[in-house]
Amino acid sequence: MSISIRPGRPMDASDAARARxxxxxxxxxxxxxxxxxxxxxxxxxxxxxxxxxxxxxxxxxxxxxxxxxxxxxxxxxxxxxxxxxxxxxxxxxxxxxxxxRTRPVDRRTxxxxxxxxxxxxxxxxxxxxxxxxxxxxxxxxxxxxxxxxGPEKAKPKLLVRTTTGAVLCGDGATGDGRRLTLKTKPGRVGVPLSDVLVVETVEKCP
Amino acid sequence: MSLVPYKEIHQNEYAEEAAQRFTFIRLGSGTAELHGPCPRCGHAIRVPVVDGVYKTFWPRRRNSAGPTPPSGNVRTEDVICTCQEEHPGRQEGQFGCGAFWSLEITTS
Structure with missing residues (x-):
């Protein structure tokens, strides 16, 4: 790279003040x-x-x-x-x-x-x-x-197996002494308690 | 060398002499320096040549009060003597011997 320096424009006192x-x-x-x-x-x-x-x-x-x-x-x-x-x-x-950090001594500038x-x-x-x-x-x-x-973590579900081989899964279970009613995906489903074989809690319905 | 008194003065010869004797040193980040002897007092000076100076709270560089560099690789730099030596008659807040001149720097 080449650099050339030439005399510039004439200056007055205001230019000098600006430079100062x-x-x-x-x-x-x-x-x-x-x-x-x-x-x-x-x-x-x-x-x-x-x-x-x-x-x-x-x-x-x-x-x-x-x-x-x-x-x-x-x-x-x-x-x-x-x-x-x-x-x-x-x-x-x-x-x-x-x-x-320290800086190297610079005597050049x-x-x-x-x-x-x-x-x-x-x-x-x-x-x-x-x-x-x-x-x-x-x-x-x-x-x-x-x-x-954010979406809340799902609550544990109830899984019910009946003597007829049916498997119901859902939550919000209620009972009246004779029937167990579960809130499942398709809707509320009731099962006679006498038909219930197994009741277990699961993280997710199958 | 006898100390010349402080006087704000501009002569065409200053620019001519400085153009011959000054060297331009690039330091990166829009920063360079002119090195050479002041044409009036003869003291060695190092004059910063920068693209911008921070002045306000907003965190970006603003152009200084100096002249805006022309487009291309030519810039005009107004130079004042910035020597550290004593010059009789110099007031507080002033620096150098008072001499000022302008240089046109072309890089290619």
């Missing part, structure tokens, strides 16, 4: 980015704390009430939410405090330029941190929504 402001903006850039990262960190941290603090998901007992495979989906959503939250926190902390490059890195961290934290919130809300509104 530009230099001053460069010198103030890194503290501004760090300050912005601090504000975002506090704001997003508060948002997540509020969400988690509401105890939206009380633990495995609540997740277990959801029909498979939705309980697995909730587990995955929570895991991804945790991962994106941790990543977002790391990027936001890096944006505010800098990356946790000016302090302003080095700070500008650091500001660019911090800005990138800030952008990624914000996106990751919002994603964490989205996954968390999705997990909570699935827990609250």
């Amino acid at each position: 402001e530009h230099q001053q903006a460069l010198r103030a850039e890194l503290p501004l980015v760090r300050e912005a990262a601090h504000s975002w960190r506090i704001g997003l941290g508060g948002l997540l704390l509020a969400l988690v603090g509401f105890s939206l998901i009380r633990g495995p007992s609540e997740v277990d009430k959801v029909e498979p495979p939705w309980n697995v989906v909730i587990g995955c959503l929570l895991l991804v939410s945790l991962a994106t939250g941790a990543y977002g926190a790391y990027r936001l902390l890096s944006a505010h405090n800098g990356r946790p 000016s302090a302003s330029t080095q700070n500008h490059l650091l500001a660019l890195t911090a800005l990138k961290d800030l952008r990624h941190g914000i996106i990751a934290t919002f994603l964490c919130t989205v996954f968390l809300v999705a997990a909570v929504g699935t827990t609250w509104y």
Whole structure:
């Protein structure tokens, strides 16, 4: 790549003032980015704390009430939410405090330029941190929504075998001393108790 | 070298001399530097040449107050002396010796 430098346009005092402001903006850039990262960190941290603090998901007992495979989906959503939250926190902390590592000594470039490059890195961290934290919130809300509104796990069913060889399966069993009535898929079915051979509970009707 | 007093001044010769003696160093991410001696005070200076400067809370880079680079590979950079040396008469918040000039940088 070839680079050529030639004299530019004539300048006046206002151009010089703009150039000076530009230099001053460069010198103030890194503290501004760090300050912005601090504000975002506090704001997003508060948002997540509020969400988690509401105890939206009380633990495995609540997740277990959801029909498979939705309980697995909730587990995955929570895991991804945790991962994106941790990543977002790391990027936001890096944006505010800098990356946790030393930088090689650079005698070639000016302090302003080095700070500008650091500001660019911090800005990138800030952008990624914000996106990751919002994603964490989205996954968390999705997990909570699935827990609250997902299909409930089916209750155990009653399986009745009769002496005639018939098999009835359903729930909501009622009896009047002589007949056992079951709520089955086709409808309510009654069986004389004297014909009942076996009654057992099953997870699912065959 | 005797210290020249601080004075905001522009002369065509500054740009001509700087064009001959300055080198342009690319540093990546829309960042480069001009290295060379100030045509007025003679002190070595390193002037950042950047595409944008962060100014607002919104997390994206905004263009600085500097001139917008023209399309293609030519950009005009307004340069002021940014030397760290003392110059009599310089007020707080000012820097360099006060000299300013403009350069046209072409990359191909």
